[in-house]
Amino acid sequence: MTDLTGTVLTPETEDELAKVVRSAHDNRTALQIRGGGTRDFGNEVRTDAVLQTGGLSGITLYDPGALTLVARAGTPLADIEAALAAEGQMLPFEPMDHRGILGTTGTPTIGGAVAVNASGPRRLKAGACRDSLIGVRFVTGEGEIIKNGGRVMKNVTGYDLVKLLAGSYGTLGVLTEVSFKVLPRPQATATLVWQGLSDVDAVAILAAAMRSPYDVSGAAHDPADGGRTYVRIEGLDQSVSYRAQALARDLASHGAAEIIADAAQITAIWAGLRDAEPLRAEQGDIWRVSVKPSDGPAVVAAAGAEAAFYDWQGGLVWLRMPQGAALRERIDGIAGHATLIRGTGQRVFQPMPMPIARLSQGLRARFDPRDILNSGKMI
Amino acid sequence: MQMPDPNAMIIARKAHLVARLQQVLPEDAVIHSDNEVRAYECDALTAYKCPPLAAVLPANTAEVAAVLRICHEEGVPVVPRGSGTSLSGGALPTADAVILGVAKLSDVLETDYDNRFIRVQTGRTNLSVTGAVEQDGFFYAPDPSSQLACAIAGNIAMNSGGAHCLKYGVTTNNLLGVTMVTMEGEVIEVGGAHLDAAGYDLLGVICGSEGQLGVVTEATLRIIAQPEGARPIMLAFDSNEVAGACVSDIIRAGVLPVAIEFMDRPCIQACERFAKAGYPECEALLIVEVEGSDAEIDEQLSKITAIAATHNPVEMRESKSEAESKAIWAGRKAAFGAMGQINDYMCLDGTIPVSELPLVLRRMREMSAQFGLDVANVFHAGDGNMHPLILFDANKPGDLEICEAFGAEILKLCVEVGGCLTGEHGVGIEKRDLMHVQFNRVDLEMQLRVKDVFDPGWLLNPAKVFPLDVTEGRRIIRQTAA
Ligand SMILES: Cc1cc2nc3c(=O)[nH]c(=O)nc-3n(C[C@H](O)[C@H](O)[C@H](O)COP(=O)(O)OP(=O)(O)OC[C@H]3O[C@@H](n4cnc5c(N)ncnc54)[C@H](O)[C@@H]3O)c2cc1C
Numbered sequence: 001m002t003d004l005t006g007t008v009l010t011p012e013t014e015d016e017l018a019k020v021v022r023s024a025h026d027n028r029t030a031l032q033i034r035g036g037g038t039r040d041f042g043n044e045v046r047t048d049a050v051l052q053t054g055g056l057s058g059i060t061l062y063d064p065g066a067l068t069l070v071a072r073a074g075t076p077l078a079d080i081e082a083a084l085a086a087e088g089q090m091l092p093f094e095p096m097d098h099r100g101i102l103g104t105t106g107t108p109t110i111g112g113a114v115a116v117n118a119s120g121p122r123r124l125k126a127g128a129c130r131d132s133l134i135g136v137r138f139v140t141g142e143g144e145i146i147k148n149g150g151r152v153m154k155n156v157t158g159y160d161l162v163k164l165l166a167g168s169y170g171t172l173g174v175l176t177e178v179s180f181k182v183l184p185r186p187q188a189t190a191t192l193v194w195q196g197l198s199d200v201d202a203v204a205i206l207a208a209a210m211r212s213p214y215d216v217s218g219a220a221h222d223p224a225d226g227g228r229t230y231v232r233i234e235g236l237d238q239s240v241s242y243r244a245q246a247l248a249r250d251l252a253s254h255g256a257a258e259i260i261a262d263a264a265q266i267t268a269i270w271a272g273l274r275d276a277e278p279l280r281a282e283q284g285d286i287w288r289v290s291v292k293p294s295d296g297p298a299v300v301a302a303a304g305a306e307a308a309f310y311d312w313q314g315g316l317v318w319l320r321m322p323q324g325a326a327l328r329e330r331i332d333g334i335a336g337h338a339t340l341i342r343g344t345g346q347r348v349f350q351p352m353p354m355p356i357a358r359l360s361q362g363l364r365a366r367f368d369p370r371d372i373l374n375s376g377k378m379i
Numbered sequence: 380m381q382m383p384d385p386n387a388m389i390i391a392r393k394a395h396l397v398a399r400l401q402q403v404l405p406e407d408a409v410i411h412s413d414n415e416v417r418a419y420e421c422d423a424l425t426a427y428k429c430p431p432l433a434a435v436l437p438a439n440t441a442e443v444a445a446v447l448r449i450c451h452e453e454g455v456p457v458v459p460r461g462s463g464t465s466l467s468g469g470a471l472p473t474a475d476a477v478i479l480g481v482a483k484l485s486d487v488l489e490t491d492y493d494n495r496f497i498r499v500q501t502g503r504t505n506l507s508v509t510g511a512v513e514q515d516g517f518f519y520a521p522d523p524s525s526q527l528a529c530a531i532a533g534n535i536a537m538n539s540g541g542a543h544c545l546k547y548g549v550t551t552n553n554l555l556g557v558t559m560v561t562m563e564g565e566v567i568e569v570g571g572a573h574l575d576a577a578g579y580d581l582l583g584v585i586c587g588s589e590g591q592l593g594v595v596t597e598a599t600l601r602i603i604a605q606p607e608g609a610r611p612i613m614l615a616f617d618s619n620e621v622a623g624a625c626v627s628d629i630i631r632a633g634v635l636p637v638a639i640e641f642m643d644r645p646c647i648q649a650c651e652r653f654a655k656a657g658y659p660e661c662e663a664l665l666i667v668e669v670e671g672s673d674a675e676i677d678e679q680l681s682k683i684t685a686i687a688a689t690h691n692p693v694e695m696r697e698s699k700s701e702a703e704s705k706a707i708w709a710g711r712k713a714a715f716g717a718m719g720q721i722n723d724y725m726c727l728d729g730t731i732p733v734s735e736l737p738l739v740l741r742r743m744r745e746m747s748a749q750f751g752l753d754v755a756n757v758f759h760a761g762d763g764n765m766h767p768l769i770l771f772d773a774n775k776p777g778d779l780e781i782c783e784a785f786g787a788e789i790l791k792l793c794v795e796v797g798g799c800l801t802g803e804h805g806v807g808i809e810k811r812d813l814m815h816v817q818f819n820r821v822d823l824e825m826q827l828r829v830k831d832v833f834d835p836g837w838l839l840n841p842a843k844v845f846p847l848d849v850t851e852g853r854r855i856i857r858q859t860a861a
Contacts, residue, residue: 065627066733066763088633123574130580131552146825147818152730154549154764154802156538156587157810157817158844159826163551163583172579184633207493211516213607215671236634236682239675246672292494292572315494315574337577350577355567360579362832367825378578 004029004049012055014137014145014176020051021174021372022143030375033170035074035112038105039098041341042169042377043348053111056176059083061151067182068151070135073111073175080110084182092183093129094120096274101286102342111175117167120274121218121232124210124312126183130166135179138165138172141368146173153181164363170374172367186217186234190244191266192257194229197221199297202229203314205254207293210313212250214243220273222309223300230269231257278309279320285343287327289317291336302331349378380427380468380808383842383854385475389455393432396453396477400435403445408483410434419478422463422470423525424809426779431458431472438483440558440566440596447594448564450477456838457562459590461502461530466726467807469537469589473842481532484596487511496555496572498599501532508600517602520547523803524715535595538587540803545761546637546670547603549803551586558597559585562834572599584829589805590840592833606670609637612680613707615661615693619643622663623736625690626760629667630733634682639761640666640711643740646718646755646768647710653717656710661693665760666711714757715768722753722770725782729793730802733763742792743767750785752778764802765793791816806844814846823849
């Protein structure tokens with residue numbers, strides 16, 4: 001048996017990766033799993049050796065006519081986005097880039113995006129990363145290679161381990177290959193902007209926009225500088241201008257909206273919101289809180305944050321808090337959960353009620369019996 | 380299809396079990412006479428029947444928990460049941476099992492339009508969920524053809540789809556949270572009105588677990604604002620290949636229709652005979668539906684028309700009115716009924732990559748000649764979910780077996796070209812023994828371990844989804860413990 005302690009492992013095939021994990025299992029070597037290392041939040045990981053997935057790279061199948069793409073887990077996200085863009089398609093879930101707020105460097109991989117279930121503003125309409133993910137291959141903590149799901153978008157054959165792996169932060173298995181349902185890239189886009197609304201009024205206008213038939217694909221509010229409230233519309237040319245105007249008209253009683261049609265400006269606005277740019281600062285803890293959209297303003301009111309903004313109609317609240325602040329105590333009583341994306345002194349993930357915690361531990365014990373994959377990360 | 384031998388020791392204790400169930404449920408909620416339990420002997424896969432030991436109809440989560448606690452203590456298998464419309468035998472009982480029906484749990488618990496969700500008890504039918512919100516401009520998107528009858532419980536268990544899931548996704552993409560009772564009788568809450576639950580995505584694995592992980596009693600469902608309007612266009616072609624290519628081209632062009640339905644000649648002819656839909660004489664027919672305002676619909680349909688025109692269609696019929704839309708859909712909606720008028724049929728449900736459509740249809744025709752049974756196709760082409768209907772004669776000895784063998788070959792073909800055994804109907808007993816085709820032992824073992832976590836005693840719907848030889852060890856432990 002080879003002792004892996006202190007090494008950085010860079011397998012280049014799934015078989016090699018499985019072999020490495022098997023030997024780590026035999027030796028009880030705790031592995032830190034790294035894609036691009038750009039999303040390194042989570043509780044501290046017990047690390048004897050580092051396992052890098054970057055060697056497993058490349059798009060293995062892209063069928064634009066079937067809206068499906070399959071790639072090895074270490075493939076740079078940018079490569080995938082470029083391949084899709086060349087065919088006028090995109091990943092539906094708009095994964096955020098964590099480098100800005102975390103100050104990390106490196107190249108985000110598709111496996112990393114899946115491991116944290118990274119989902120941006122379009123999540124409201126198109127679902128999270130886990131909703132677009134239709135297949136996985138992964139290696140368990142015992143070094144077994146498992147496949148689940150596949151490359152077709154309708155598949156109910158057996159249990160859905162695909163969703164279970166999304167957002168499991170490398171604690172249930174090392175992803176080696178992921179398949180997605182993709183979408184046509186919208187031909188046109190428009191963004192409505194309201195200025196000067198209070199948080200409560202802004203979230204009300206976002207709810208009204210989402211209740212409209214106009215197929216809104218982004219709904220956010222940034223209270224900075226007096227407040228800007230954004231609603232995004234995407235689709236075919238004529239359809240977008242029609243819907244933007246109809247929406248502005250229907251919501252006129254809440255205040256007049258400016259309609260932005262400049263594509264570059266729109267991309268910049270939503271990329272900024274996606275990457276939590278309104279919170280960017282050297283100091284302070286960064287939290288991400290998931291609640292019922294209408295509860296968003298109550299979270300911000302109770303949190304006492306240095307800065308905050310809302311995505312997902314108010315259902316995703318980003319907060320920058322004084323270092324070490326016990327956010328969960330302050331917002332206790334509002335249903336949902338909080339994740340510490342940057343900072344120390346608090347548990348990163350929301351503690352779970354007993355039956356859920358027991359089931360989760362049970363799953364982890366089956367997928368990684370010796371606790372060697374990103375050990376401690378999700379506790 | 381083989382089912383495990385019932386446990387005689389459990390059957391011998393029936394009176395004792397019934398007495399215990401009667402202590403926690405009203406009298407009429409425990410069904411145990413030989414006559415009455417027969418109502419629960421099968422689901423919509425009617426070729427397989429077996430009356431259960433008893434059936435219970437609890438009216439709330441607490442009663443469900445009480446029933447499960449008793450069955451757990453007594454070591455009695457439980458088969459959850461919604462409306463019994465499963466096409467894969469998911470709700471088929473064994474003679475030593477209790478059917479737990481959720482039909483009495485049919486209330487709407489909460490509607491919240493600002494946050495766009497509805498919370499219901501899971502015995503509620505799919506269509507009546509939309510019924511509860513449509514007057515306010517909302518709908519629940521997953522729309523199985525059985526929506527008038529099937530329950531949300533079954534939809535969650537099977538991760539059901541429908542004609543409109545190309546745009547809106549299937550059940551799992553529209554499910555926000557559940558209240559579920561474990562086999563031990565513990566009530567757990569997973570997810571809720573917020574978008575992403577904390578921790579592992581238990582909701583994701585519960586949805587589609589075919590009643591093997593817990594009994595789902597309440598659900599929080601995403602509701603969506605109704606579009607301003609919707610209209611279909613009918614496109615007729617003189618070959619399946621061309622129709623298949625047209626589907627791919629439409630998708631590549633960046634239009635995302637809400638539905639693309641495909642019918643082949645045998646199906647078109649049956650629809651014509653029984654629904655008089657006025658479909659043209661052709662080999663393959665597509666119905667493509669788009670949504671939006673009138674102007675938006677026109678914009679999308681004109682794009683689709685332009686694409687279809689490059690494929691030399693036999694006919695293109697764009698709906699201009701509600702009445703014309705109805706006429707175009709009439710045949711498609713009557714398809715299953717029409718086929719049923721002609722013959723007994725078995726409805727398959729494999730999915731294939733859309734690009735493999737022409738090949739698969741051609742191979743299916745060859746196999747049809749080989750097995751001597753006709754096959755008709757009507758399916759969701761946009762997502763590659765096929766529904767080949769194999770026609771057979773239930774009264775002719777041996778025909779069912781030939782039909783099943785033919786079906787198995789078609790499903791193997793689906794897997795071979797990169798697809799899967801079932802796109803929306805679930806594995807149940809029907810595809811249980813074919814799971815080896817899609818998964819190896821290790822893949823299956825990982826899924827079994829998930830069940831071990833939720834239901835260590837293997838009492839919930841134990842004879843489904845996985846090949847019996849694969850689950851034998853786990854089921855036997857349960858039986859000897861009982
Ligand atoms: C004519 C016809 C057309 C159909 N069209 C479609 C279609 O377009 N798309 C589609 O996806 N399906 C379709 N189906 C299949 C079927 O309607 C679906 O699978 C449906 O979701 C089953 O719902 P049910 O309430 O009838 O469930 P049942 O048949 O009662 O049960 C189905 C499964 O769910 C489990 N279950 C039931 N209740 C619970 C519960 N409370 N907790 C946990 N598990 C539970 C059962 O054990 C079983 O495994 C069709 C069926 C028919 C007969």
